[in-house]
Amino acid sequence: MKSMEELVDFYFRPNRLPHLWCPGCGNGVVLGALLKAIDAENLAKDDVAIISGIGCSSRASGYVDFNTANTLHGRALPISTGLKMARPELNVITLSGDGDCSAIGGNHLIHAARRNIGLTLVVFNNSIYGMTGGQYSPLTPVGKKATTAPYLTIEPSFDILALAQAAGATFTARATTYHVPVLVDVLRKGIRHEGFSIIEVVTGCPTNYGRQNQMGAPAKMMEWQKDHGVMKAAWDKMDEAAREGKFPIGVLSERKDLKEYTKAYDEVIARAQASVKEETA
C-alpha cells in the first residue's frame, strides 16, 4: 500500500499542485480519500473514469491522471451514464457538488438512481455555491446566511441521500472531511457496489459559507463535522431529541435486489438479436 505522499506523486498530473482550492477547503481531503480508495481497490488508472460537472469540487477531475472529463453544469450524471453504457467495464466515478447535483442536475440524479446504473456518485456537500460567490443551494440548511439570503434562508434543505434512496439508489452513504477513515471506507464500498451508489461528503467551505455564518477558522468547521456526524450504529440508538441538528455517517442503505442497468440492457441486446435472427431465418 502506498503512503499518502506516494499516492499524490502517482495519481496527480505533474505540476498541478498547489491546487486552486481556498485555504482550508475540504475538497482536497475528499480527493485524497478518493485516491486512497482507488489505490486500496487496486484499480488501474485506465480502468477508472472520473467525470465531474461544474463547480469548485468538479475541478478535482482535472488534477488526477485517470480518464477524466470536466463536463457541463449539472450534467455529470448523463455523461457518466453514456460512458458506462458504452464501456460497462469501466469504474465510472462521478464527482459533483451540492448545487451541481441537487439543483441544476436534480432531475438527472433521481433518474440515474431510478435506473440503478453502476456509477459511483460522490457529492461534495459544502452547503453553498462556492465558486460563484456564496449563493444558497438546495442543501443549505434553513436559517443560514448566503449572498442570496442576507436575511437567512427559509427553505428546508434536501436530505439528498433520502431523496436518492426514494428514487431507487441501491447504495447510500455519508462521511465528512473530518472522518477520513470512514470516508475512505464508504468510497471503497461504493466503488465495489454493482448498482448506483451515492456518497455524500460533508465538507467545509470556509470562504463562502463559513465566513457568512460565523463558523470560524477551517479547523473549527472541521471540528463542527466531528461534533455533528454520528456513526450509523450510534445514530440508530439515539432518540429524536439527541438527533437534533446532527446527521448519521457511514453506510446508510444498501440493497442488492435490483438489477444493474447495463446488465439489464445486455438482456435487451440479446432479445433484439434473437428477434433479428428469427426474422432472417
Next chain:
Amino acid sequence: MLKFYTKRCKGCGICAYFCPRGVLEITELNKSAIKAGKENDCISCGQCEMRCPDYAIFVKKEGA
C-alpha cells in the same frame, strides 16, 4: 519525522489545530512549521497528513 511541501501549504491551520501534541504552528509567512522546542515531540500519529487539504505535510515513519 515530518516532511513539508511548503509551496503547497496555504496556512489554513488544520494540521496545527488537530495535532495532539501541539507540535505545529502557522508561521508569520502563513506556512505550517514545527514550533521551536517541539522538534522531538511528534508521535507520527498522522492526524496532520490525514486532514491536510493541500497535501503539504507527510509523516515519515522512523526507519521506513
